[in-house]
Amino acid sequence: MLKKSFAALALGSMMLAGQAFAADYAIDTKGQHAFVNFKISHLGYSWLWGSFREFDGSFSFDAAKPEASSVKVTLxxxxxxxxxxxxxxxxxxxxxxxxSEHPTATFASTSVKPTGDGTADITGDLTLNGVTKPVVIAAKFLGEGKDPWGGYRAGFEGTTTLKLKDFDIKMDLGPASQSVDLIISVEGIRQ
Known part of the structure; x- marks a missing residue:
């Protein structure tokens, strides 16, 4: 009986070793390897660029099963x-x-749909200015591997466009400035 239990345990361990699992990552904001940038048209003549300097978050990623991935960010x-x-x-x-009323904005993914060649559409709930709406981030996997300090990292970039009025931003900047583009770049450290 003991031999059978050991054999079943060993077989189960071998089967699990052959499967890939999602790993959890903390977004590296302390090392300045993550950015949330934005751009918006200024009168249709040029781009105004900006960023959010303080945010944190995490993601779970499995290259073999990207649809099981997830991400959460608070800025x-x-x-x-x-x-x-x-x-x-x-x-x-x-x-x-x-x-003063809404000191944070949050994003929590609800699904990840691979679109081919290391890209995916990440759908999630964005809460900004007290309004929660679903948004889709077009994401691209940049790479993963060991770092020089004994850790393991993975990196992504993503973009999405938000209509200001969808998030109850009432300031009218003219017809060329009704939406803002978000450009996100993150590097995570495996936990």
């Missing part, structure tokens, strides 16, 4: 930075991010 809305102090003050006001 501090008052960390908005557009390289102009008065504009940043305006972006924090009730006209835009209303940071």
């Amino acid at each position: 501090k809305t008052d960390s908005v930075f557009s390289n102009h102090a008065e504009r940043d003050k305006h972006l924090r006001s009730e006209d835009f991010l209303n940071v």
Whole structure:
């Protein structure tokens, strides 16, 4: 009986060793290897670029089964930075991010759909300015592997476009500025 139990345990272990499992990663914001950037048209003549400097999050990723992956991110809305102090003050006001009422924005994925060649559509709930809406991030796997400090990392980039009015941002910047593009780049450290 003991031999049979050991054999079953060994067989089960071998079967599990052949399967890939999702690994959990912490987004590396402390090492400055993750960015949440945005751009919006200025009057249709140029792009205004900015970023959110404070955020954290995690993701789970399995290259063999990307549809089982997930991601969660929380960012501090008052960390908005557009390289102009008065504009940043305006972006924090009730006209835009209303940071006094909504100090954080969150994203939590609900599904990941591989689209081929290392890309996927990540659908999730974005809560911004007190409004929660589903959004789709077009994501691309950049790579994974060991780092020089004994850790293991994986990196992704993603983009999505948000309509300002969908998130109750009432400031009208004109017809060329009704939406904002988010450009996200993250590197995670396996936990």
